[in-house]
Amino acid sequence: MRKKTVLAAALVVAAGLSLSACSSGGDTPASSGFEVSAQPRTGAATVLDQPFAKPDLVLKDTRGETFDLRERTKGRPTLIYFGYTHCPDVCPLTMSNLAIAKKQLPKADQDKLQVVFVTTDPERDTSAELAKWLPAAGDPSFIGLTGDFPAIQAGAKQIGIGIDPPKKEKDGTVVSMHGAQVVAFSPTTDEGYVLYGEDTTADAWAKDLPKLVAGEKP
Numbered sequence: 001m002r003k004k005t006v007l008a009a010a011l012v013v014a015a016g017l018s019l020s021a022c023s024s025g026g027d028t029p030a031s032s033g034f035e036v037s038a039q040p041r042t043g044a045a046t047v048l049d050q051p052f053a054k055p056d057l058v059l060k061d062t063r064g065e066t067f068d069l070r071e072r073t074k075g076r077p078t079l080i081y082f083g084y085t086h087c088p089d090v091c092p093l094t095m096s097n098l099a100i101a102k103k104q105l106p107k108a109d110q111d112k113l114q115v116v117f118v119t120t121d122p123e124r125d126t127s128a129e130l131a132k133w134l135p136a137a138g139d140p141s142f143i144g145l146t147g148d149f150p151a152i153q154a155g156a157k158q159i160g161i162g163i164d165p166p167k168k169e170k171d172g173t174v175v176s177m178h179g180a181q182v183v184a185f186s187p188t189t190d191e192g193y194v195l196y197g198e199d200t201t202a203d204a205w206a207k208d209l210p211k212l213v214a215g216e217k218p
Contacts (some may be wrong), residue, residue, distance in 0.1 A: 022195035041108040041156040044196055044204035045218040050189035051181065053154035055080070059118070062131035066144055069116065069155075070190070077213045078185040080192070082156050082163055084121035084176045085133040090198045091117075095138030101140060101205030102123065109213045112187070115142045118155065120163045120178040122146045159183050159192050 054070050061067040069080075079098065083091035098115055105113065117134060119125035125133075130144030145153075149165060156163045161179035167176050180198035185191060194212065196205075208218040 029091065043207070043218065044200040045208055046195040046197075047217050048193050048195065051186075051189065051193040052159040054075040054078075054140065054185055054190050054192065055158045057118070057145070057147075057155040059151070061128050061143040062127050062134065062144045067143070069145070073114050073116065073185070074190060075187055076114045077112055077187045077215065078116060079182050079212070080116045080118065080159070080185065081182045082118045082120050082152070082161055082178050083117050083180070084120065084126050084166075084178070085129055085137075086174065087176070090180050092137040093202075094180070094198060095134070095142065097202040097205055098182075099139040100202040103211050104206045105209055105213065109210065110141075112213055114208065115139070116145060117142055118145045120149075120152065120156075120176065121166045121176045122149050122152060123166065124174070181182055184212045186215040187213070194218060199215070 020041045057130060059067055059069070063143070081091075081094060083094065085091070095115075095117065102115070106136075115138070117130070117138070119130065125146050125214075127146055129143070130146060132184055134140070134142045134144045151165050156179070161177040161181060161183070165177075166174050182200070183192040184194040184196065184197040186193050191200040193207075194217070196208075210218045
């Protein structure tokens with residue numbers, strides 16, 4: 001099967017994924033500029049031919065403690081998503097769908113799976129705010145991370161996801177523009193090898209999660 005290499009922004013379009021404002025703003029974040037090679041999409045998943053290295057991120061978790069992403073998720077099936085708690089639609093829906101699907105896994109697999117939510121709006125999304133929001137929007141076991149925006153933006157860029165600094169509109173609302181993809185990291189290689197878009201349903205997640213937990217291609 002012929003492989004195709006495209007810019008990250010083009011891959012997003014081809015794969016049916018999208019960049020989201022999580023608000024009513026009309027801008028879209030700039031492409032990360034990464035070159036990405038991917039197999040044709042099947043189902044909800046886009047399997048990458050050249051996986052991403054796990055982002056080199058050291059942030060604060062919901063307890064305000066230092067969390068080294070690479071070290072703390074090493075050897076664990078890990079799903080990483082960049083979003084923010086004031087998002088009215090895409091972010092809570094993504095967390096909810098993941099939580100629903102996770103509950104369908106055997107208990108042992110539930111304990112293995114790590115879902116990491118990295119805020120794109122760290123000024124408002126403190127550790128305490130994430131600690132309140134994540135159990136309601138998703139699952140108490142989900143990991144919430146916050147910190148300096150430049151570090152978060154750089155970490156997102158390492159896996160081809162563009163995010164812009166939060167912007168305050170004339171009506172007082174704050175728009176956080178960010179890529180709405182979930183990146184799945186293998187427990188065997190610690191590499192991000194599958195992309196999922198904001199349209200991924202709970203049923204689609206339930207179908208793929210057992211394979212992702214095992215480090216297999218969905």
